[in-house]
Amino acid sequence: MSIPGQWYLILAAALFTIGALGLLIRRNVLVMFMCIELMLNAANLSFVTFSRMLGDIGGQVVVFFVLVVAAAEVVVGLGIVVAIFRRRANASADDLHVLKG
Amino acid sequence: MLGAVHPTIPDSLTFAVSAAVILSGAIGVIVSRNAVHAALSLVATLFGVAVLFIEEQADFLAVVQIIVYAGAIVVLFLFVIMFLGVDRRENVADEPLRGQRPMALLLVAIALGGVVALGVSAHWATGARAVAGSTTAGHHPNVYVLGKSVFTTYLFAFEATAALLVIAVVGAVVLARRPRMDEAAGLTGDEPVADEPDGDPADPVAESGAGDGSPTHEEVSR
Incomplete structure:
Protein backbone atom coordinates (compact mmCIF):
# COMPACT_ATOMS: atom_id res chain seq x y z
CA MET A 1 0.00 0.00 0.00
CA SER A 2 1.49 3.30 -1.01
CA ILE A 3 1.49 6.50 0.97
CA PRO A 4 -2.00 8.01 1.36
CA GLY A 5 -2.56 11.17 -0.61
CA GLN A 6 -3.38 13.22 2.46
CA TRP A 7 0.23 13.17 3.57
CA TYR A 8 1.34 14.63 0.28
CA LEU A 9 -1.32 17.32 0.45
CA ILE A 10 -0.31 18.34 3.96
CA LEU A 11 3.33 18.45 2.85
CA ALA A 12 2.36 20.55 -0.17
CA ALA A 13 0.40 22.94 2.07
CA ALA A 14 3.42 23.31 4.35
CA LEU A 15 5.72 23.91 1.39
CA PHE A 16 3.33 26.50 -0.04
CA THR A 17 3.06 28.40 3.22
CA ILE A 18 6.83 28.41 3.66
CA GLY A 19 7.12 29.91 0.20
CA ALA A 20 4.44 32.50 0.95
CA LEU A 21 6.17 33.39 4.21
CA GLY A 22 9.47 33.86 2.41
CA LEU A 23 7.82 36.04 -0.20
CA LEU A 24 6.41 38.23 2.57
CA ILE A 25 9.49 38.59 4.76
CA ARG A 26 12.39 38.70 2.33
CA ARG A 27 13.56 41.86 0.59
CA ASN A 28 15.94 40.45 -2.01
CA VAL A 29 14.16 40.20 -5.34
CA LEU A 30 16.01 37.04 -6.35
CA VAL A 31 15.10 35.24 -3.12
CA MET A 32 11.50 36.34 -3.61
CA PHE A 33 11.61 34.68 -7.01
CA MET A 34 12.88 31.49 -5.41
CA CYS A 35 9.98 31.60 -2.97
CA ILE A 36 7.59 31.80 -5.93
CA GLU A 37 9.27 28.66 -7.27
CA LEU A 38 8.65 26.98 -3.91
CA MET A 39 4.96 27.80 -4.14
CA LEU A 40 4.77 26.54 -7.72
CA ASN A 41 6.36 23.29 -6.62
CA ALA A 42 3.86 22.91 -3.83
CA ALA A 43 1.04 23.34 -6.34
CA ASN A 44 2.71 20.80 -8.64
CA LEU A 45 2.94 18.29 -5.81
CA SER A 46 -0.76 18.77 -5.09
CA PHE A 47 -1.64 18.30 -8.76
CA VAL A 48 0.33 15.05 -9.02
CA THR A 49 -1.26 13.83 -5.82
CA PHE A 50 -4.77 14.59 -7.07
CA SER A 51 -3.85 12.88 -10.32
CA ARG A 52 -2.97 9.73 -8.42
CA MET A 53 -5.95 9.89 -6.06
CA LEU A 54 -8.43 10.26 -8.93
CA GLY A 55 -6.55 8.09 -11.43
CA ASP A 56 -6.62 10.96 -13.90
CA ILE A 57 -3.72 11.93 -16.15
CA GLY A 58 -5.00 15.52 -16.41
CA GLY A 59 -3.22 16.55 -13.22
CA GLN A 60 0.14 15.49 -14.60
CA VAL A 61 -0.55 17.37 -17.85
CA VAL A 62 -1.25 20.50 -15.81
CA VAL A 63 2.06 20.06 -14.00
CA PHE A 64 3.78 19.75 -17.36
CA PHE A 65 2.35 23.10 -18.45
CA VAL A 66 3.15 24.69 -15.09
CA LEU A 67 6.80 23.71 -15.60
CA VAL A 68 6.83 25.43 -19.00
CA VAL A 69 5.17 28.57 -17.66
CA ALA A 70 7.52 28.64 -14.67
CA ALA A 71 10.53 28.50 -16.96
CA ALA A 72 9.18 31.39 -19.07
CA GLU A 73 8.31 33.36 -15.94
CA VAL A 74 11.80 32.97 -14.49
CA VAL A 75 13.42 34.01 -17.76
CA VAL A 76 11.37 37.20 -18.05
CA GLY A 77 11.59 37.94 -14.33
CA LEU A 78 15.35 37.63 -14.21
CA GLY A 79 15.56 39.80 -17.34
CA ILE A 80 13.63 42.49 -15.48
CA VAL A 81 15.92 42.10 -12.45
CA VAL A 82 18.99 42.53 -14.66
CA ALA A 83 17.46 45.60 -16.31
CA ILE A 84 16.64 47.15 -12.93
CA PHE A 85 20.07 46.34 -11.60
CA ARG A 86 21.66 48.24 -14.49
CA ARG A 87 19.90 51.40 -13.36
CA ARG A 88 20.39 51.09 -9.62
CA ALA A 89 22.85 48.62 -8.16
CA ASN A 90 20.44 47.17 -5.66
CA ALA A 91 18.28 44.06 -5.53
CA SER A 92 16.05 45.10 -2.66
CA ALA A 93 12.33 45.25 -3.30
CA ASP A 94 11.95 48.26 -0.98
CA ASP A 95 13.89 50.50 -3.33
CA LEU A 96 11.64 49.69 -6.26
CA HIS A 97 8.73 51.88 -5.22
CA VAL A 98 8.79 53.97 -8.38
CA LEU A 99 8.24 52.63 -11.85
CA LYS A 100 10.13 55.48 -13.48
CA GLY A 101 13.53 54.34 -14.70
CA MET B 1 -8.31 9.60 9.14
CA LEU B 2 -4.62 9.73 8.42
CA GLY B 3 -3.95 6.34 9.95
CA ALA B 4 -6.60 4.51 7.96
CA VAL B 5 -4.16 2.78 5.62
CA HIS B 6 -0.73 1.47 6.45
CA PRO B 7 1.94 2.09 3.84
CA THR B 8 4.89 -0.22 3.52
CA ILE B 9 8.17 0.54 5.24
CA PRO B 10 10.14 1.57 2.09
CA ASP B 11 7.35 3.87 0.97
CA SER B 12 7.12 5.49 4.38
CA LEU B 13 10.88 5.87 4.57
CA THR B 14 11.05 7.46 1.11
CA PHE B 15 8.28 9.86 1.95
CA ALA B 16 9.76 10.80 5.32
CA VAL B 17 13.24 11.44 3.96
CA SER B 18 11.91 13.39 0.97
CA ALA B 19 9.60 15.45 3.15
CA ALA B 20 12.47 16.28 5.51
CA VAL B 21 14.68 17.30 2.57
CA ILE B 22 11.89 19.38 1.01
CA LEU B 23 10.98 21.24 4.18
CA SER B 24 14.56 21.85 5.31
CA GLY B 25 15.45 23.08 1.83
CA ALA B 26 12.45 25.40 1.77
CA ILE B 27 13.32 26.81 5.19
CA GLY B 28 16.91 27.19 3.98
CA VAL B 29 15.67 29.29 1.07
CA ILE B 30 13.88 31.78 3.26
CA VAL B 31 16.39 32.06 6.13
CA SER B 32 19.76 32.04 4.36
CA ARG B 33 21.27 35.50 4.06
CA ASN B 34 23.39 34.67 1.04
CA ALA B 35 21.42 34.37 -2.20
CA VAL B 36 23.71 31.59 -3.46
CA HIS B 37 22.95 29.50 -0.38
CA ALA B 38 19.25 30.10 -0.96
CA ALA B 39 19.57 28.83 -4.53
CA LEU B 40 21.38 25.70 -3.37
CA SER B 41 18.69 25.06 -0.76
CA LEU B 42 16.15 25.41 -3.57
CA VAL B 43 17.94 22.58 -5.41
CA ALA B 44 17.43 20.33 -2.38
CA THR B 45 13.72 21.09 -2.34
CA LEU B 46 13.38 20.46 -6.08
CA PHE B 47 15.14 17.11 -5.80
CA GLY B 48 12.89 16.09 -2.93
CA VAL B 49 9.82 16.96 -4.98
CA ALA B 50 11.23 14.94 -7.89
CA VAL B 51 11.64 11.90 -5.61
CA LEU B 52 8.03 12.26 -4.50
CA PHE B 53 6.96 12.44 -8.16
CA ILE B 54 8.63 9.06 -8.72
CA GLU B 55 6.93 7.76 -5.59
CA GLU B 56 3.60 8.81 -7.13
CA GLN B 57 4.35 7.08 -10.46
CA ALA B 58 4.83 10.36 -12.34
CA ASP B 59 8.17 9.29 -13.81
CA PHE B 60 8.26 11.69 -16.73
CA LEU B 61 7.54 14.69 -14.54
CA ALA B 62 10.27 13.68 -12.11
CA VAL B 63 12.84 13.68 -14.90
CA VAL B 64 11.52 16.96 -16.32
CA GLN B 65 11.58 18.46 -12.84
CA ILE B 66 15.27 17.72 -12.47
CA ILE B 67 16.22 18.76 -16.01
CA VAL B 68 14.16 21.95 -16.18
CA TYR B 69 14.23 23.12 -12.58
CA ALA B 70 17.54 21.94 -11.19
CA GLY B 71 19.28 21.99 -14.53
CA ALA B 72 17.99 25.20 -16.09
CA ILE B 73 16.12 27.44 -13.69
CA VAL B 74 18.48 27.20 -10.73
CA VAL B 75 21.49 27.59 -13.02
CA LEU B 76 19.81 30.72 -14.41
CA PHE B 77 19.31 31.98 -10.86
CA LEU B 78 22.95 31.33 -9.98
CA PHE B 79 24.09 32.97 -13.20
CA VAL B 80 22.11 36.13 -12.45
CA ILE B 81 23.25 36.19 -8.83
CA MET B 82 26.89 36.03 -9.85
CA PHE B 83 26.40 38.31 -12.87
CA LEU B 84 24.93 41.02 -10.68
CA GLY B 85 27.24 40.38 -7.77
CA VAL B 86 24.44 40.31 -5.23
CA ASP B 87 25.94 37.36 -3.40
CA ARG B 88 26.98 39.63 -0.60
CA ARG B 89 25.04 39.18 2.59
CA GLU B 90 21.67 40.79 3.02
CA ASN B 91 20.87 42.45 6.29
CA VAL B 92 17.97 40.28 7.37
CA ALA B 93 17.49 42.13 10.65
CA ASP B 94 16.66 45.32 8.78
CA GLU B 95 12.89 45.63 8.92
CA PRO B 96 11.60 48.67 7.04
CA LEU B 97 7.95 47.96 7.74
CA ARG B 98 7.43 47.66 11.47
CA GLY B 99 5.56 44.57 12.62
CA GLN B 100 5.35 43.09 9.14
CA ARG B 101 7.20 39.86 9.93
CA PRO B 102 5.09 38.79 12.93
CA MET B 103 2.00 39.67 10.93
CA ALA B 104 3.22 37.61 7.97
CA LEU B 105 4.00 34.67 10.27
CA LEU B 106 0.55 34.90 11.83
CA LEU B 107 -1.28 35.08 8.50
CA VAL B 108 0.70 32.19 7.05
CA ALA B 109 0.03 30.06 10.14
CA ILE B 110 -3.68 30.82 9.83
CA ALA B 111 -3.62 29.87 6.14
CA LEU B 112 -1.83 26.58 6.79
CA GLY B 113 -4.13 25.72 9.66
CA GLY B 114 -7.17 26.55 7.57
CA VAL B 115 -6.10 24.40 4.64
CA VAL B 116 -5.23 21.41 6.80
CA ALA B 117 -8.44 21.75 8.83
CA LEU B 118 -10.49 21.93 5.66
CA GLY B 119 -8.81 18.80 4.33
CA VAL B 120 -9.22 16.85 7.54
CA SER B 121 -12.86 17.82 8.08
CA ALA B 122 -13.90 17.18 4.46
CA HIS B 123 -12.87 14.78 1.73
CA TRP B 124 -9.41 15.50 0.38
CA ALA B 125 -10.14 14.78 -3.26
CA THR B 126 -13.58 14.62 -4.75
CA GLY B 127 -14.77 14.52 -8.33
CA ALA B 128 -15.13 12.26 -11.29
CA ARG B 129 -12.38 9.72 -11.80
CA ALA B 130 -10.20 9.70 -14.91
CA VAL B 131 -11.93 12.36 -16.97
CA ALA B 132 -8.93 13.23 -19.11
CA GLY B 133 -7.76 9.64 -19.34
CA SER B 134 -6.64 7.12 -16.77
CA THR B 135 -3.10 7.22 -15.42
CA THR B 136 -2.79 3.49 -16.07
CA ALA B 137 -4.79 3.17 -19.28
CA GLY B 138 -4.24 -0.32 -20.63
CA HIS B 139 -1.13 -0.72 -18.43
CA HIS B 140 0.83 1.62 -20.62
CA PRO B 141 3.85 3.37 -19.12
CA ASN B 142 3.48 6.86 -17.71
CA VAL B 143 5.29 8.59 -20.58
CA TYR B 144 2.98 6.94 -23.13
CA VAL B 145 -0.18 8.03 -21.35
CA LEU B 146 1.06 11.54 -20.66
CA GLY B 147 2.32 12.03 -24.20
CA LYS B 148 -0.89 10.76 -25.71
CA SER B 149 -2.89 13.15 -23.56
CA VAL B 150 -0.67 16.13 -24.34
CA PHE B 151 -0.73 15.54 -28.07
CA THR B 152 -4.46 14.86 -28.36
CA THR B 153 -6.61 16.43 -25.65
Missing part, protein backbone atom coordinates in the same frame (compact mmCIF):
# COMPACT_ATOMS: atom_id res chain seq x y z
CA TYR B 154 -4.26 19.27 -24.78
CA LEU B 155 -2.74 19.87 -28.20
CA PHE B 156 -3.86 23.50 -28.42
CA ALA B 157 -2.43 24.32 -25.00
CA PHE B 158 0.79 22.63 -26.01
CA GLU B 159 1.07 24.77 -29.13
CA ALA B 160 0.28 27.84 -27.03
CA THR B 161 3.19 27.06 -24.71
CA ALA B 162 5.48 27.02 -27.74
CA ALA B 163 4.35 30.56 -28.57
CA LEU B 164 4.77 31.52 -24.92
CA LEU B 165 8.35 30.29 -24.84
CA VAL B 166 9.26 32.22 -27.97
CA ILE B 167 7.71 35.39 -26.56
CA ALA B 168 9.56 34.87 -23.27
CA VAL B 169 12.90 34.42 -25.00
CA VAL B 170 12.45 37.54 -27.14
CA GLY B 171 11.23 39.51 -24.11
CA ALA B 172 14.20 38.45 -22.00
CA VAL B 173 16.63 39.39 -24.75
CA VAL B 174 15.04 42.82 -25.17
CA LEU B 175 14.94 43.41 -21.41
CA ALA B 176 18.48 42.34 -20.66
CA ARG B 177 20.24 43.97 -23.57
CA ARG B 178 22.40 47.01 -23.00
CA PRO B 179 20.75 50.21 -24.31
CA ARG B 180 22.32 51.68 -27.41
CA MET B 181 24.20 54.95 -27.41
CA ASP B 182 21.43 57.15 -28.75
CA GLU B 183 18.88 55.63 -26.37
CA ALA B 184 21.14 55.89 -23.34
CA ALA B 185 22.02 59.53 -24.05
CA GLY B 186 18.61 60.73 -22.92
CA LEU B 187 18.64 58.69 -19.71
CA THR B 188 20.58 58.99 -16.47
CA GLY B 189 24.06 60.37 -16.70
CA ASP B 190 25.74 57.51 -14.86
CA GLU B 191 24.83 55.06 -17.59
CA PRO B 192 27.95 53.58 -19.12
CA VAL B 193 27.61 54.19 -22.82
CA ALA B 194 31.07 54.01 -24.34
CA ASP B 195 31.49 50.56 -25.77
CA GLU B 196 31.59 48.86 -29.17
CA PRO B 197 33.89 51.05 -31.23
CA ASP B 198 32.09 50.22 -34.44
CA GLY B 199 28.67 50.74 -32.84
CA ASP B 200 26.61 49.30 -35.69
CA PRO B 201 22.89 49.97 -35.39
CA ALA B 202 21.93 46.33 -35.57
CA ASP B 203 18.45 45.29 -34.65
CA PRO B 204 18.10 44.50 -30.93
CA VAL B 205 17.58 40.76 -31.19
CA ALA B 206 20.61 40.09 -33.35
CA GLU B 207 22.76 42.51 -31.39
CA SER B 208 22.23 41.06 -27.93
CA GLY B 209 22.12 37.56 -29.26
CA ALA B 210 25.61 37.99 -30.63
CA GLY B 211 27.17 40.15 -27.94
CA ASP B 212 25.48 38.86 -24.82
CA GLY B 213 28.72 37.77 -23.24
CA SER B 214 30.74 40.93 -23.68
CA PRO B 215 28.88 43.21 -21.23
CA THR B 216 29.24 40.56 -18.57
CA HIS B 217 32.93 41.06 -18.08
CA GLU B 218 32.64 44.82 -18.04
CA GLU B 219 29.83 44.75 -15.50
CA VAL B 220 31.74 42.46 -13.21
CA SER B 221 35.03 44.27 -13.45
CA ARG B 222 33.59 47.68 -12.77
Whole structure:
Protein backbone atom coordinates (compact mmCIF):
# COMPACT_ATOMS: atom_id res chain seq x y z
CA MET A 1 0.00 0.00 0.00
CA SER A 2 1.49 3.30 -1.01
CA ILE A 3 1.49 6.50 0.97
CA PRO A 4 -2.00 8.01 1.36
CA GLY A 5 -2.56 11.17 -0.61
CA GLN A 6 -3.38 13.22 2.46
CA TRP A 7 0.23 13.17 3.57
CA TYR A 8 1.34 14.63 0.28
CA LEU A 9 -1.32 17.32 0.45
CA ILE A 10 -0.31 18.34 3.96
CA LEU A 11 3.33 18.45 2.85
CA ALA A 12 2.36 20.55 -0.17
CA ALA A 13 0.40 22.94 2.07
CA ALA A 14 3.42 23.31 4.35
CA LEU A 15 5.72 23.91 1.39
CA PHE A 16 3.33 26.50 -0.04
CA THR A 17 3.06 28.40 3.22
CA ILE A 18 6.83 28.41 3.66
CA GLY A 19 7.12 29.91 0.20
CA ALA A 20 4.44 32.50 0.95
CA LEU A 21 6.17 33.39 4.21
CA GLY A 22 9.47 33.86 2.41
CA LEU A 23 7.82 36.04 -0.20
CA LEU A 24 6.41 38.23 2.57
CA ILE A 25 9.49 38.59 4.76
CA ARG A 26 12.39 38.70 2.33
CA ARG A 27 13.56 41.86 0.59
CA ASN A 28 15.94 40.45 -2.01
CA VAL A 29 14.16 40.20 -5.34
CA LEU A 30 16.01 37.04 -6.35
CA VAL A 31 15.10 35.24 -3.12
CA MET A 32 11.50 36.34 -3.61
CA PHE A 33 11.61 34.68 -7.01
CA MET A 34 12.88 31.49 -5.41
CA CYS A 35 9.98 31.60 -2.97
CA ILE A 36 7.59 31.80 -5.93
CA GLU A 37 9.27 28.66 -7.27
CA LEU A 38 8.65 26.98 -3.91
CA MET A 39 4.96 27.80 -4.14
CA LEU A 40 4.77 26.54 -7.72
CA ASN A 41 6.36 23.29 -6.62
CA ALA A 42 3.86 22.91 -3.83
CA ALA A 43 1.04 23.34 -6.34
CA ASN A 44 2.71 20.80 -8.64
CA LEU A 45 2.94 18.29 -5.81
CA SER A 46 -0.76 18.77 -5.09
CA PHE A 47 -1.64 18.30 -8.76
CA VAL A 48 0.33 15.05 -9.02
CA THR A 49 -1.26 13.83 -5.82
CA PHE A 50 -4.77 14.59 -7.07
CA SER A 51 -3.85 12.88 -10.32
CA ARG A 52 -2.97 9.73 -8.42
CA MET A 53 -5.95 9.89 -6.06
CA LEU A 54 -8.43 10.26 -8.93
CA GLY A 55 -6.55 8.09 -11.43
CA ASP A 56 -6.62 10.96 -13.90
CA ILE A 57 -3.72 11.93 -16.15
CA GLY A 58 -5.00 15.52 -16.41
CA GLY A 59 -3.22 16.55 -13.22
CA GLN A 60 0.14 15.49 -14.60
CA VAL A 61 -0.55 17.37 -17.85
CA VAL A 62 -1.25 20.50 -15.81
CA VAL A 63 2.06 20.06 -14.00
CA PHE A 64 3.78 19.75 -17.36
CA PHE A 65 2.35 23.10 -18.45
CA VAL A 66 3.15 24.69 -15.09
CA LEU A 67 6.80 23.71 -15.60
CA VAL A 68 6.83 25.43 -19.00
CA VAL A 69 5.17 28.57 -17.66
CA ALA A 70 7.52 28.64 -14.67
CA ALA A 71 10.53 28.50 -16.96
CA ALA A 72 9.18 31.39 -19.07
CA GLU A 73 8.31 33.36 -15.94
CA VAL A 74 11.80 32.97 -14.49
CA VAL A 75 13.42 34.01 -17.76
CA VAL A 76 11.37 37.20 -18.05
CA GLY A 77 11.59 37.94 -14.33
CA LEU A 78 15.35 37.63 -14.21
CA GLY A 79 15.56 39.80 -17.34
CA ILE A 80 13.63 42.49 -15.48
CA VAL A 81 15.92 42.10 -12.45
CA VAL A 82 18.99 42.53 -14.66
CA ALA A 83 17.46 45.60 -16.31
CA ILE A 84 16.64 47.15 -12.93
CA PHE A 85 20.07 46.34 -11.60
CA ARG A 86 21.66 48.24 -14.49
CA ARG A 87 19.90 51.40 -13.36
CA ARG A 88 20.39 51.09 -9.62
CA ALA A 89 22.85 48.62 -8.16
CA ASN A 90 20.44 47.17 -5.66
CA ALA A 91 18.28 44.06 -5.53
CA SER A 92 16.05 45.10 -2.66
CA ALA A 93 12.33 45.25 -3.30
CA ASP A 94 11.95 48.26 -0.98
CA ASP A 95 13.89 50.50 -3.33
CA LEU A 96 11.64 49.69 -6.26
CA HIS A 97 8.73 51.88 -5.22
CA VAL A 98 8.79 53.97 -8.38
CA LEU A 99 8.24 52.63 -11.85
CA LYS A 100 10.13 55.48 -13.48
CA GLY A 101 13.53 54.34 -14.70
CA MET B 1 -8.31 9.60 9.14
CA LEU B 2 -4.62 9.73 8.42
CA GLY B 3 -3.95 6.34 9.95
CA ALA B 4 -6.60 4.51 7.96
CA VAL B 5 -4.16 2.78 5.62
CA HIS B 6 -0.73 1.47 6.45
CA PRO B 7 1.94 2.09 3.84
CA THR B 8 4.89 -0.22 3.52
CA ILE B 9 8.17 0.54 5.24
CA PRO B 10 10.14 1.57 2.09
CA ASP B 11 7.35 3.87 0.97
CA SER B 12 7.12 5.49 4.38
CA LEU B 13 10.88 5.87 4.57
CA THR B 14 11.05 7.46 1.11
CA PHE B 15 8.28 9.86 1.95
CA ALA B 16 9.76 10.80 5.32
CA VAL B 17 13.24 11.44 3.96
CA SER B 18 11.91 13.39 0.97
CA ALA B 19 9.60 15.45 3.15
CA ALA B 20 12.47 16.28 5.51
CA VAL B 21 14.68 17.30 2.57
CA ILE B 22 11.89 19.38 1.01
CA LEU B 23 10.98 21.24 4.18
CA SER B 24 14.56 21.85 5.31
CA GLY B 25 15.45 23.08 1.83
CA ALA B 26 12.45 25.40 1.77
CA ILE B 27 13.32 26.81 5.19
CA GLY B 28 16.91 27.19 3.98
CA VAL B 29 15.67 29.29 1.07
CA ILE B 30 13.88 31.78 3.26
CA VAL B 31 16.39 32.06 6.13
CA SER B 32 19.76 32.04 4.36
CA ARG B 33 21.27 35.50 4.06
CA ASN B 34 23.39 34.67 1.04
CA ALA B 35 21.42 34.37 -2.20
CA VAL B 36 23.71 31.59 -3.46
CA HIS B 37 22.95 29.50 -0.38
CA ALA B 38 19.25 30.10 -0.96
CA ALA B 39 19.57 28.83 -4.53
CA LEU B 40 21.38 25.70 -3.37
CA SER B 41 18.69 25.06 -0.76
CA LEU B 42 16.15 25.41 -3.57
CA VAL B 43 17.94 22.58 -5.41
CA ALA B 44 17.43 20.33 -2.38
CA THR B 45 13.72 21.09 -2.34
CA LEU B 46 13.38 20.46 -6.08
CA PHE B 47 15.14 17.11 -5.80
CA GLY B 48 12.89 16.09 -2.93
CA VAL B 49 9.82 16.96 -4.98
CA ALA B 50 11.23 14.94 -7.89
CA VAL B 51 11.64 11.90 -5.61
CA LEU B 52 8.03 12.26 -4.50
CA PHE B 53 6.96 12.44 -8.16
CA ILE B 54 8.63 9.06 -8.72
CA GLU B 55 6.93 7.76 -5.59
CA GLU B 56 3.60 8.81 -7.13
CA GLN B 57 4.35 7.08 -10.46
CA ALA B 58 4.83 10.36 -12.34
CA ASP B 59 8.17 9.29 -13.81
CA PHE B 60 8.26 11.69 -16.73
CA LEU B 61 7.54 14.69 -14.54
CA ALA B 62 10.27 13.68 -12.11
CA VAL B 63 12.84 13.68 -14.90
CA VAL B 64 11.52 16.96 -16.32
CA GLN B 65 11.58 18.46 -12.84
CA ILE B 66 15.27 17.72 -12.47
CA ILE B 67 16.22 18.76 -16.01
CA VAL B 68 14.16 21.95 -16.18
CA TYR B 69 14.23 23.12 -12.58
CA ALA B 70 17.54 21.94 -11.19
CA GLY B 71 19.28 21.99 -14.53
CA ALA B 72 17.99 25.20 -16.09
CA ILE B 73 16.12 27.44 -13.69
CA VAL B 74 18.48 27.20 -10.73
CA VAL B 75 21.49 27.59 -13.02
CA LEU B 76 19.81 30.72 -14.41
CA PHE B 77 19.31 31.98 -10.86
CA LEU B 78 22.95 31.33 -9.98
CA PHE B 79 24.09 32.97 -13.20
CA VAL B 80 22.11 36.13 -12.45
CA ILE B 81 23.25 36.19 -8.83
CA MET B 82 26.89 36.03 -9.85
CA PHE B 83 26.40 38.31 -12.87
CA LEU B 84 24.93 41.02 -10.68
CA GLY B 85 27.24 40.38 -7.77
CA VAL B 86 24.44 40.31 -5.23
CA ASP B 87 25.94 37.36 -3.40
CA ARG B 88 26.98 39.63 -0.60
CA ARG B 89 25.04 39.18 2.59
CA GLU B 90 21.67 40.79 3.02
CA ASN B 91 20.87 42.45 6.29
CA VAL B 92 17.97 40.28 7.37
CA ALA B 93 17.49 42.13 10.65
CA ASP B 94 16.66 45.32 8.78
CA GLU B 95 12.89 45.63 8.92
CA PRO B 96 11.60 48.67 7.04
CA LEU B 97 7.95 47.96 7.74
CA ARG B 98 7.43 47.66 11.47
CA GLY B 99 5.56 44.57 12.62
CA GLN B 100 5.35 43.09 9.14
CA ARG B 101 7.20 39.86 9.93
CA PRO B 102 5.09 38.79 12.93
CA MET B 103 2.00 39.67 10.93
CA ALA B 104 3.22 37.61 7.97
CA LEU B 105 4.00 34.67 10.27
CA LEU B 106 0.55 34.90 11.83
CA LEU B 107 -1.28 35.08 8.50
CA VAL B 108 0.70 32.19 7.05
CA ALA B 109 0.03 30.06 10.14
CA ILE B 110 -3.68 30.82 9.83
CA ALA B 111 -3.62 29.87 6.14
CA LEU B 112 -1.83 26.58 6.79
CA GLY B 113 -4.13 25.72 9.66
CA GLY B 114 -7.17 26.55 7.57
CA VAL B 115 -6.10 24.40 4.64
CA VAL B 116 -5.23 21.41 6.80
CA ALA B 117 -8.44 21.75 8.83
CA LEU B 118 -10.49 21.93 5.66
CA GLY B 119 -8.81 18.80 4.33
CA VAL B 120 -9.22 16.85 7.54
CA SER B 121 -12.86 17.82 8.08
CA ALA B 122 -13.90 17.18 4.46
CA HIS B 123 -12.87 14.78 1.73
CA TRP B 124 -9.41 15.50 0.38
CA ALA B 125 -10.14 14.78 -3.26
CA THR B 126 -13.58 14.62 -4.75
CA GLY B 127 -14.77 14.52 -8.33
CA ALA B 128 -15.13 12.26 -11.29
CA ARG B 129 -12.38 9.72 -11.80
CA ALA B 130 -10.20 9.70 -14.91
CA VAL B 131 -11.93 12.36 -16.97
CA ALA B 132 -8.93 13.23 -19.11
CA GLY B 133 -7.76 9.64 -19.34
CA SER B 134 -6.64 7.12 -16.77
CA THR B 135 -3.10 7.22 -15.42
CA THR B 136 -2.79 3.49 -16.07
CA ALA B 137 -4.79 3.17 -19.28
CA GLY B 138 -4.24 -0.32 -20.63
CA HIS B 139 -1.13 -0.72 -18.43
CA HIS B 140 0.83 1.62 -20.62
CA PRO B 141 3.85 3.37 -19.12
CA ASN B 142 3.48 6.86 -17.71
CA VAL B 143 5.29 8.59 -20.58
CA TYR B 144 2.98 6.94 -23.13
CA VAL B 145 -0.18 8.03 -21.35
CA LEU B 146 1.06 11.54 -20.66
CA GLY B 147 2.32 12.03 -24.20
CA LYS B 148 -0.89 10.76 -25.71
CA SER B 149 -2.89 13.15 -23.56
CA VAL B 150 -0.67 16.13 -24.34
CA PHE B 151 -0.73 15.54 -28.07
CA THR B 152 -4.46 14.86 -28.36
CA THR B 153 -6.61 16.43 -25.65
CA TYR B 154 -4.26 19.27 -24.78
CA LEU B 155 -2.74 19.87 -28.20
CA PHE B 156 -3.86 23.50 -28.42
CA ALA B 157 -2.43 24.32 -25.00
CA PHE B 158 0.79 22.63 -26.01
CA GLU B 159 1.07 24.77 -29.13
CA ALA B 160 0.28 27.84 -27.03
CA THR B 161 3.19 27.06 -24.71
CA ALA B 162 5.48 27.02 -27.74
CA ALA B 163 4.35 30.56 -28.57
CA LEU B 164 4.77 31.52 -24.92
CA LEU B 165 8.35 30.29 -24.84
CA VAL B 166 9.26 32.22 -27.97
CA ILE B 167 7.71 35.39 -26.56
CA ALA B 168 9.56 34.87 -23.27
CA VAL B 169 12.90 34.42 -25.00
CA VAL B 170 12.45 37.54 -27.14
CA GLY B 171 11.23 39.51 -24.11
CA ALA B 172 14.20 38.45 -22.00
CA VAL B 173 16.63 39.39 -24.75
CA VAL B 174 15.04 42.82 -25.17
CA LEU B 175 14.94 43.41 -21.41
CA ALA B 176 18.48 42.34 -20.66
CA ARG B 177 20.24 43.97 -23.57
CA ARG B 178 22.40 47.01 -23.00
CA PRO B 179 20.75 50.21 -24.31
CA ARG B 180 22.32 51.68 -27.41
CA MET B 181 24.20 54.95 -27.41
CA ASP B 182 21.43 57.15 -28.75
CA GLU B 183 18.88 55.63 -26.37
CA ALA B 184 21.14 55.89 -23.34
CA ALA B 185 22.02 59.53 -24.05
CA GLY B 186 18.61 60.73 -22.92
CA LEU B 187 18.64 58.69 -19.71
CA THR B 188 20.58 58.99 -16.47
CA GLY B 189 24.06 60.37 -16.70
CA ASP B 190 25.74 57.51 -14.86
CA GLU B 191 24.83 55.06 -17.59
CA PRO B 192 27.95 53.58 -19.12
CA VAL B 193 27.61 54.19 -22.82
CA ALA B 194 31.07 54.01 -24.34
CA ASP B 195 31.49 50.56 -25.77
CA GLU B 196 31.59 48.86 -29.17
CA PRO B 197 33.89 51.05 -31.23
CA ASP B 198 32.09 50.22 -34.44
CA GLY B 199 28.67 50.74 -32.84
CA ASP B 200 26.61 49.30 -35.69
CA PRO B 201 22.89 49.97 -35.39
CA ALA B 202 21.93 46.33 -35.57
CA ASP B 203 18.45 45.29 -34.65
CA PRO B 204 18.10 44.50 -30.93
CA VAL B 205 17.58 40.76 -31.19
CA ALA B 206 20.61 40.09 -33.35
CA GLU B 207 22.76 42.51 -31.39
CA SER B 208 22.23 41.06 -27.93
CA GLY B 209 22.12 37.56 -29.26
CA ALA B 210 25.61 37.99 -30.63
CA GLY B 211 27.17 40.15 -27.94
CA ASP B 212 25.48 38.86 -24.82
CA GLY B 213 28.72 37.77 -23.24
CA SER B 214 30.74 40.93 -23.68
CA PRO B 215 28.88 43.21 -21.23
CA THR B 216 29.24 40.56 -18.57
CA HIS B 217 32.93 41.06 -18.08
CA GLU B 218 32.64 44.82 -18.04
CA GLU B 219 29.83 44.75 -15.50
CA VAL B 220 31.74 42.46 -13.21
CA SER B 221 35.03 44.27 -13.45
CA ARG B 222 33.59 47.68 -12.77
